Amino acid sequence: MNRKQLTFMVVLCLVLLVANSALARTQTVSLWNWRGETEFWAAVEKEIRKEHPEIRIDYRTFIPTEYDSILMVGMQSGEGPDIITLRGGPGVAKFAEPGMVERLDKILDFSLFPEGALTQASMNAGVYGVPFALQTYQIYYNKEIYAKYGLKEPATWDQLIENCRVLQANGVTPFYFQGREGWGLSLVQTTIGASILGAEWITGLVKGKNAFTDPKFIDSLYKVLELKPFMQKNFEAASYSDMQMAFPMEKAAMTFGGMWDVKSFDQIAPEKEWGMFLVPPVKKTDRPYAYAYMDGAYGLNSASKNREAALKVLEFTTSAKFGQMFVEFNQEISPIAGIQAPAELTELQQGLKFVEHHALPDIYGVRSVLTFGVPDIHTLLGAGMQAILSGEKTPKQLAEELQTGIASWYKPFQK
């Protein structure tokens, strides 16, 4: 070996040594999620690395309908991620109960979170996840179409029906409705139910004082049927993604949608303007309510091999900085107190107002306590709404089915 070769070998060894020690210092935190947020988490990693340069985030996203089964298998086999994205309510309890996720309220500072947001990430007074998004479901309308026919945001249910009539008389489909996926219909019913039933009645329902078979609830089911003549042709076969495409393409003047839909509406038709309003109550004097729920929370896998690094990532998710990034990147509502939406995101600003001033204190559909057992309300309501809309069942029959189904396992209904 000549001198040149020897020098090359020494340099190569040194480079490998340095690279190896750098790699050894790197701590990779794995995170699984059902939400397509690759860019967002790359930005989060960049932010965290300013203080903790050794941390890397291995972010993996899965198809929402397959996420839960993949996570369950991963956790059972000990191959789960360090940080788990848990669905709110029963999703948190499912992993907290057997101790598969760590209790976090004694390790992390949750002072920036309102109590309401922490409830759906808690079990037995302990917080097991960092809530990341509050969702609301409401009616979106195309501002241009509304202006063209001199329509205003309705203050009562009758005004909403009147708006539909005006639109229909002018050859405009009033509502683009997705009828194919039960979960979407369940969200529509609870959105209508929020304002038609009111906060007091819903709290009474959750406590077992009221029943689904009460005429008031049956009336809220009839309200969905009242909208049927104003839905597009063959709405029964339209999927949620059809709705996400058709509404911004002006196939209808209004649609029911979640806070998460704004981003896709804007991507499809950036030049259009959307307005949104809560389902109007029957009487003008009644208050409209928003069905707001916590979408999910980040939990710490009890079997994590990178516990310290994972905690640093979770610590960041409890900060105002993370909340601000979440709002700006995802255009959704962060549960962290005091986070403001940028001025250009008007829908988001309105969504924040809905949560602040109109959120129901108790909920009865998705993410509620009525989804903790089998059969759950979200599934029963979704399929039941399809049955009502196709004429297979009457609202009364569905109400009886809901009451019997939930009472089979939910204690307050068994009194």
Next chain:
Amino acid sequence: MNSEIPTRQSSFLLFIRKHNYLLLVLPALLLYTVFIIYPFLNSIRYSFFEWSGVGPMTYIGLGNYHTIFFGALQEFFVRALKHNLFAFVINFSLQTIFGLGLALALYAVTKGSNLYKTIFFLPNTLSTVIVGFLWNLLLNPQWGMVNRFFEMVGLDFLSRPWLGDPKLALPTILAVSAWRGLGFPILVYLAALLAIPEEYVEAAKIDGAKGFQIIHHIYIPLILPTTFTLMTLSFIWTFNMFDLIFALQGASAGPNYATDVLGTLFYRITFGGMGSSATGMGLGAAIAVVIFSVLFPVSYLLNRISKKFEL
């Protein structure tokens, strides 16, 4: 004592020498045990527990089976079972009528037979996800080709919510399934027809038999074992049906469970559908055991019957 050991050893060696094929079977047997037998036995064990899939398991004896046959799941189970049976009848009828019909046509065709075979078999090579995606587009209520076509030719009444109407959804999915799978029975029937000795047909012709008489008295009896084999396969496929329904309607098998079969019921109960509901691994395992208990004896019986018709 000491004298016994060599005797035992030698008898073991003798046994292995005599049955050395067992050594060749061993690797496959091991794999089969690990990936089939063990999970299956485990499923039977889980079916006696109340278990969400994570956390502690509570032994409840036959509680899950009671829930399926007499409890909260009875309605779901009976409906799903009926849908499976309906799927089997439709699937088997379509593959017999169209599969045999097209196979007879291909048998008679002298030119371009290979091209037709390729065309008929092509959908079979597509993955379920692609088939689901493709038909989702074609059957889209607003911009799908199917409804557009009917509207264009003035048959507006046929522009329907194919996957959204509880009465149409399952037949539509079965039609898609037939479109995808028809190539297989065509090829199997064609192979069976080609295996029939030419002398039988010639003898029949000498005896004065013509067209349909030859089909009725020669072809059909001789391809009866093939029909039974296809019936067995059709039964197994339709009772394991899941992927196409999941690709087109999701785990909720809507609308209002109109396309729910035992496979989707199992998935929804076990994994909780969209994840917004509770999960029941124990209950799901019980459903899986019930599916097996239906599939195994019926498939065995059909297989035995088909053997009786073999020449």
